Amino acid sequence: MKVLGLDTSGYYNAIGVADGNRVLADFAFEAKADSLEKIVAHIDATLQKAGVRLEDIDGFGVGVGPGSWTGIRVGVTVGKMLAFSTGKPVCGVSALEAHAYQVRNSASLICPIIYAGTRGVVYAAFYRKKNDTVIREGDYFVGGLADLAKLIKEQVVIAGTEAEKYAGMLQEMFTLLGDGIKSEITSPNGACVALLAARRLSHGESDDVLSLAPLYLKESTARAFSNAYSGGKG
C-alpha cells in the first residue's frame, strides 16, 4: 500500500511517501510565505524521489493540525483535492499524534507540543505506547506551559520539531518540571503521517474526502467573543 503523507501544520512543510511500513521518501522545507507556491512542486519531486507516480498512490495522509491555521488549510485542501481527483481515500492525522508516533518506543508517557502562535500558548496531548503504535489519553490541551506542566505527574518524554520556538518551550518545561522529563527532538511529520495513514488505510479506515477539515482546537477570536457574549446573555 503506497501512501503520500503531507503535513503543513508546523514549522516545516513535510511530505513523505511510504509503502506499508517502509519509508520511500521524506522531505521537508521551512514553512514561509511561499508554502502554497511550492507545495505541489515539492510533492511532485518527492514522488519522483520515491520512484512512485501519483497514479500509483493508493491513499493520502494529511496532517490536520493543530498548528498554523493557514498552514493546515493549505495542507487539508491539497490532501483532499488530490484524493478527490485521483479517486483514492484520505486519512486525516493529528500532527500531535504524528510527533508522538516518532518516539513510540518510549516506555514513559509521551507529550508532544506544538507552538500555538500566541506567546506562551501551546497545543499538546498525552500519548502512551500500545503495541506498535501510540494511543492518546484524555483531551487535547491548549494553554500555557505552566498549566500543561501541572497536568504532568510522572516521567514524561516531551516531543516536538527542531524549531527555535521548541527549544525555548523545552527550556521552560525543564525549569518547570526539573528532572522529571526527557526530551526528544522529532522530525517533520511527512513520512510519519504517511506511515500512520497507511496503517489506518490497511485496516480499511479512512475519512470522508469532502468533509475532511482542519483540527483547529482554538476558535477564531471573533467567534469566541460572540459565543462568550451570547453565553453571558443566556
Add this chain to the structure above:
Amino acid sequence: MLVLGIETSCDETSAALVVDGKEVLSNVIATQLDLLKKYGGVVPEIAARRHTELIGYVIKEAIDFAGKKLADIDAIAVTAKQGLIGCLLTGVAAAKSLSYALKIPIVGVHHIEGHIFASFLSNPDLPMPHICLTVSGGHTMLVYVRDYCQYELLGSTIDDAAGEAFDKIAKFLNLGFPGGPAIDRLAAKGNRNAFRFPRPLLYADTFDFSFSGLKTAIISHFKENVLKNEPLPIEDIAASFQEAVVDVLVAKTLRAASERGVNAISVTGGVSANRRLRQVFQEKCAGAKLMVFFPQLSFCTDNAAMVAAAGYARLRLGKADDINLNVLPNAPLEVSCAGQD
C-alpha cells in the same frame, strides 16, 4: 474547451463549469449569509475556515450538476489575485491539486477581471473596447477594457466601496446585512428627492470615488432624531441616499465613456443588481447613444462562472500559469499589456 472555475476570494465559495467561456453548465455558489448576519460582515478567519470546509462539496456539485466527469475538464481557472489572503489560499490550493492530478493547465485570474467577464457571459456581443464599472461591497472600479485581458484602471474608490456605503447606511437604519437589497426595496417606496445628500467628487477632475463622507453626512444629518429617539423617514433616506450614489456612479462612468470615445458600458459586481442603478444607466445611456450591459443577476455577485470565462480568455491568449501559482491578495488589475507579451 471545458473550464472549471473556482472563486474563494471573499465570502462566497463557488465553482462552475463553463464551455468556451460562454456556455455556463453549472455555477454553484455557497454563500456565508448566516455568518455575515451573525457578525455584521465578513470575518476573514471565519470565512477562510468555511471555504476549506466547503470547497470539495462545491466543486463536486459543479461537476455533477453539469453532468460531467473530472476527466472531461480541460483546464482550471481560479481567482488568485485580489481578495482576502486566507480565503484565496483555499481556492488556489484546490485548483493546483486538481491541475496537478488531472494533468491539465491552470490559470490564475484577477478578481476584477472575473467581474469584467461576468458581463460577457450574459451579453456575448458586448463590444471592445468598452468602459466597465465594477461596484460591490469590496470594490468600486472604473476600467477601460481595451481588449481581452487589456485593462486600464481609470479610477477606484479612495475610501469605502459603494456596496460598503449601502451596508453602512443599512446598519444605521437597522436593516441588517447585507444592506444592498434592503435599501433597494425600501428606496422603491421612498422619495429620492426628499433629502439632497452630497454627491462626493461628482465634479472633481478624477475618476476616483469617495463614499465615506456621504455616509457620515447622512448619519450626522439625523443625529438629532436618533438622540431624541424619533422615528427616521427610512424610506426617504434610503431613496435619497441611493440616488446620491447612483448619480455619482452613472455620471463618472458616462464621462469615462465619452473621454475614451467608446460606445459601450458594462456595469458589474453586486451593486449592479440595484434596480435604480440599472434604470438610471439605461435612461442616461439611451440619451447619450451608448449601449449599456449588465450581467444577469446570478453573475452580479462573486461567482466562479465569471472566473472560468476570464480564465478561458487568458488561456486563449497563451497566458496559462503553472503549478507554482501563488496568491497575490493586493495585486492591481494588470495595466494594459498591449505589446508586452
